[in-house]
Amino acid sequence: xxxxxxxxxxxxxxxxxxxxxxxxxxxxxxxxxxxxxxxxxxxxxxxxxxxxxxxxxxxxxxxxxxxxxxxxxxxxxxxxxxxxxxxxxxxxxxxxxxxxxxxxxxxxxxxxxxxxxxxxxxxxxxxxxxxxxxxxxxxxxxxxxxxx
Numbered sequence: 001x002x003x004x005x006x007x008x009x010x011x012x013x014x015x016x017x018x019x020x021x022x023x024x025x026x027x028x029x030x031x032x033x034x035x036x037x038x039x040x041x042x043x044x045x046x047x048x049x050x051x052x053x054x055x056x057x058x059x060x061x062x063x064x065x066x067x068x069x070x071x072x073x074x075x076x077x078x079x080x081x082x083x084x085x086x087x088x089x090x091x092x093x094x095x096x097x098x099x100x101x102x103x104x105x106x107x108x109x110x111x112x113x114x115x116x117x118x119x120x121x122x123x124x125x126x127x128x129x130x131x132x133x134x135x136x137x138x139x140x141x142x143x144x145x146x147x148x
Contacts, residue, residue, distance in 0.1 A: 025049040025103075072097040072142075075108050075122040083121040086133040 026040055027047040040048055072090065074097055076083030090097045100108035102120060115122055115129060123130040123138065126145030130137060 073100065073124040074098070075100045075102055075112060075117070076120055077101055077103050080120055082133050086121050086123060086138070089133075089135055089138070 025048070027049075029046040039050075072095055074083065074086060074090075076087065076099060078101065087097070087099065089095075100111070102108045102112060112120070112122060117129075117131050119131060121131075121133055123133065123141075125138075125142050128141045128145040130141055
């Protein structure tokens with residue numbers, strides 16, 4: 001009984017950190033692709049597709065990965081506010097980074113699966129992986145990450 005209750009509480013805690021985002025891919029009459037988090041009016045667009053994408057909310061999760069990244073790498077998407085915050089922080093602090101957009105790159109999508117990431121952003125530094133972002137956790141990760 002205790003094990004079952006603990007199991008369900010653990011599952012509930014894990015699920016509560018992930019939110020399902022409604023993101024819409026909009027292909028305009030001119031063929032231009034854009035993304036938005038509000039459903040556009042049907043009359044104003046050419047084609048709209050609702051995307052089901054997990055975004056990560058809550059405290060960033062830092063862990064080790066197999067192999068090492070030579071630099072800071074971020075897996076992100078245009079529509080992701082936390083991703084924009086992370087990239088802005090890196091630019092403001094002159095931290096060079098490589099970016100992979102999960103909506104534009106099959107490689108980026110495959111890496112998310114490989115890392116078993118439940119959302120974005122995913123940030124790699126040396127042998128460390130962060131899902132989500134906070135400046136404090138990022139700086140701590142940079143200090144402890146083994147790099148080449």
